[in-house]
Amino acid sequence: MSEDISYTAEEISKLLKISKLTVYDLIKKGELPSYRVGKQMRVDASDLNAYKLKSKGVPPQAQSEHPAPAVTSATSVNHGIRPLVITGQDISLDILAKHLEKHAAGVRPLRSHVGSLDSLISMYSGQSDIVSTHLLDGDTGEYNLPYIRKLFVGSSYMVVNLLARSAGLVVAQGNPHNIKGWADLSRSQLRIVNRERGSGARVLLDEQLRLHGIKPNQLHGYDHVLTNHLSVAAKVASGEADIGVGIEKAVSIVGNVEFLPLIQESYDLVVIKKPDNQSWIRSLMAVLHSEDFIQELTAIAGYDLSRTGQILYET
Numbered sequence: 001m002s003e004d005i006s007y008t009a010e011e012i013s014k015l016l017k018i019s020k021l022t023v024y025d026l027i028k029k030g031e032l033p034s035y036r037v038g039k040q041m042r043v044d045a046s047d048l049n050a051y052k053l054k055s056k057g058v059p060p061q062a063q064s065e066h067p068a069p070a071v072t073s074a075t076s077v078n079h080g081i082r083p084l085v086i087t088g089q090d091i092s093l094d095i096l097a098k099h100l101e102k103h104a105a106g107v108r109p110l111r112s113h114v115g116s117l118d119s120l121i122s123m124y125s126g127q128s129d130i131v132s133t134h135l136l137d138g139d140t141g142e143y144n145l146p147y148i149r150k151l152f153v154g155s156s157y158m159v160v161n162l163l164a165r166s167a168g169l170v171v172a173q174g175n176p177h178n179i180k181g182w183a184d185l186s187r188s189q190l191r192i193v194n195r196e197r198g199s200g201a202r203v204l205l206d207e208q209l210r211l212h213g214i215k216p217n218q219l220h221g222y223d224h225v226l227t228n229h230l231s232v233a234a235k236v237a238s239g240e241a242d243i244g245v246g247i248e249k250a251v252s253i254v255g256n257v258e259f260l261p262l263i264q265e266s267y268d269l270v271v272i273k274k275p276d277n278q279s280w281i282r283s284l285m286a287v288l289h290s291e292d293f294i295q296e297l298t299a300i301a302g303y304d305l306s307r308t309g310q311i312l313y314e315t
Contacts, residue, residue: 005045006083012043016052026051037085037112037127084280087112087119088132089228090267091249092163092297096130099293104283115199120151123270129277130284132162134200134265138207143266145313152315156273158281159313160288161266163297164304167204168262170236170246175258177242182208182262185219185243192221193232193241200265201229201245233257248302264304268312285309 007015009023012032016023024041026032033047084107086097097109112119112128119131137146148159171179177190185192185208195201209216216222221241226232229250235241237256251259271281287293288309297303 005081006042007045007048009041009043012048015048037083037110040110040112081106081108083107084109084130085112085122085128086110086130086132087114087122087128089113089115090132091300092267092303093132095293095296096162096287099287099290100280100283103287104280107280115196115202117147117198117203120147120270121198123272124151129271129280131270132267133270134167134267135203136200136207136263136265138211144268144270148270148313152270152272156315158271158273158311158315160269160271160285161307161310161312162269162288163267163308164264164306165267165302166248166259166261166263167201167245167265168248169260170233170244170251171258171260172236172239172242173256173258175260179243179260181260182212185209186212186214188218188220190220191240191242192219192224193235193244194222194225195232195245196225196227199227201232201247204263204265205245230254249300252301266307266312273315 009020009027012018012023013020023032027034027041027043032043032051034041034043036042084100084104086093086100086109094111097111100107100109112122114122116133116135119128119133122128123131133144133147135144135147137143140146145159148157169179169182171177177184177187179190184190194205206216209219224241226235229246230253232241232244232246233250233254236244237254246259248259248261251257269284271277271284273281294305294308297305297308
């Protein structure tokens with residue numbers, strides 16, 4: 001059915017042979033109804049067909065006689081294929097999406113690059129299917145489950161470990177300020193670069209500040225917000241900040257910075273259990289336990305895969 005099919009701006013630009021800027025202009029003017037999946041705008045096939053008919057001069061009352069044509073473009077979603085929205089920012093999720101596309105019949109994985117808390121909220125509102133999260137509860141020292149249990153009361157869901165990784169502080173090469181841990185954030189001369197609200201890194205920082213009795217307004221640059229680990233590491237590498245919360249992988253990519261590992265975080269996946277989800281959930285579990293997937297993640301530094309695919313909680 002055409003209402004099950006949607007297009008990105010790039011796909012529409014290829015189909016209509018116009019620039020992406022023109023597509024965005026049509027969306028902005030309201031001529032192409034759209035909706036957002038993460039940072040990506042999508043347009044349903046039925047709305048695209050209505051725009052084309054309108055451009056041809058077909059009156060609205062006659063458009064029902066011209067249904068959307070079957071999809072033949074190689075970049076489009078086939079009939080009967082439903083989108084499977086996977087949220088989160090780690091590269092492991094891109095690899096997961098690639099493997100699911102090969103092995104999960106009837107779905108097309110789509111990536112939504114949003115933080116942990118926004119991911120859980122998007123699932124709660126029915127806008128995502130597989131969400132990743134790494135949220136520390138400072139009182140218990142436990143990752144993710146305290147937040148998930150509170151949000152999904154009465155829901156049937158499963159929490160599965162994707163990987164574990166070290167989180168900590170990113171500092172300049174040579175650690176010139178001799179930073180050793182979270183307590184050092186109380187120093188007034190340090191310049192910090194922060195992450196956006198709802199991200200796992202932001203929650204980790206805020207929890208550590210609370211546990212160490214440090215007020216956010218004591219940190220110079222607390223309101224200086226970036227939206228990914230690489231940007232944080234790059235800002236420290238450039239000398240524009242002295243410290244940031246990050247992960248080891250980002251430091252290895254950026255260079256000219258050092259990483260102080262302070263906590264091992266659990267990076268987990270959450271899925272809602274419904275009858276029509278069972279097929280792709282089985283495919284998801286098969287991928288997580290597959291040798292090909294594990295080997296691909298093993299090649300990336302900083303991942304602990306000892307619990308990958310382990311069900312941590314299930315209702």
